[in-house]
Amino acid sequence: MPSSKGACMPYTNEQIAALVRADSVHKSVYTDSALFQLEMERIYGCAWIYVGHESQVPNAGDFCATRIGDQDVILVRATDGKVHVLYNRCPHRGAKLVADGCGHAGKFFRCPYHAWTFQLDGSHLAAPLKAAFEGSCFDPQHPDFSVRPVARVESHRGFVFASQAAQGIGLKSFLGGVISSIDNLCDRSPVGEVEVAGGMFRVLQTSNWKVFYENLHDTMHAPVTHESSVVAAREQAQKMGAMPLELHIMVGNGEPYRFWENLELCAYAHGHGYMEGIFDPGAASRDPVTRAHFAVLEQAYGHARASEILGMNRHNTIIYGSGSPHTVFQQFRVIRPLAVDRTMIEIQLFRLKGAPEAVFKRTLMYANIINAPSSNVMADDVELYARCQQGNLSRGGDWTSLHRHLGTDRAVPGGMVSSNGTSELPMRNQFQAWKQYMLGHLVEENCDAA
Ligand code: FES
Ligand SMILES: [Fe+2]
Structure with missing residues (x-):
């Protein structure tokens, strides 16, 4: 295995293939700057x-x-x-x-x-x-x-993607099963359009970019990593004698394991995927903002279509290499790799054109509570990403485990779905795509480098 210190050491395809197993990945994928440089060529130099x-x-x-x-x-x-x-x-x-x-x-x-x-x-x-x-x-x-x-x-629908490869598959084919998340985000506007609004949060993470993608569908971490904010939110709700949406969102991370086991994780080609929503749609339909939002959609699209649009309950979507749109709370966390151990997260917030302003206020609220640099929740994740980076630099072992529910995922058109919401299917899927990119297989599909 090439040394993690060998920034200039080239990798053969055989060595790259050996870094990703069906159930684990070699830690150098997070720490070796030579691999990072190859990623810039073979993933970012090619994909949309x-x-x-x-x-x-x-x-x-x-x-x-x-x-x-x-x-x-x-x-x-x-x-x-x-x-x-x-x-x-x-x-x-x-x-x-x-x-x-x-x-x-x-x-x-x-x-x-x-x-x-x-x-x-x-x-x-x-x-x-x-x-x-x-x-x-x-x-x-x-x-x-x-x-x-x-x-x-x-x-x-206004989301601009670029590919540095002169030829290859089109954007729609590339996005595959996750294009519906962009569509749903836009459809939540009664005129079908969104706009970036409210500035942008930036979070600089001292960790590799891939750790963030893994975490986006890592249901097992929520009640553990975020325990302190869950406890604080529960205490606050008790004091208030009520559970406003702000606290409901924070408390959501503290659901027991059986809750996370029942969620569905979808994984598609190119490392993309999405996770079923974690907030109770019943509760949402009872809140006045959702009711007002539903009313304008109903007027624009009719009852059935409005129900379908707001009924699509997704948590984080992953567009591998780009970031994570969130349809229900109208944001896009854009993931920009800066170095093997530096990643900039830029959080764009979207206003749904024609929707009540209270919907955008809720978008701001969600970003402030969950994603902002001052969030009680995000800080926990950022700390753990840095710890993964640091731990993987030690001599304490060479492989990271992706064994959870291996072999139980089911095939669906265009991808796979988990049979258990705590499956590490999304991470396995991302690394299989990573391997294909890094071996040049997706380069052939996405780009005609000649
Ligand atoms: S005019 Fe641009 S570098 Fe000289
Ligand atoms: Fe988290």
């Missing part, structure tokens, strides 16, 4: 990765700087109204064209170093003192003198 939402760039000239794996990119709306994804690099001397964050470029980009300018789609516009290029090979029409676009960009 969520870049941002169209509502973040509503007008021509609006842009947001973000990342696809280890690549700085710009999401920008051009004058023709189309959304583009460009590498954040000026072709002159390589300066980042825009700083981090979102902004407005005006009618064109102007590099802050020597003032080359570019159309909003990245094409070369002008360079100062043009005569200086006479007699050289400088050709403003040549792509080498424009800002390079990321190879493929597709949007599904």
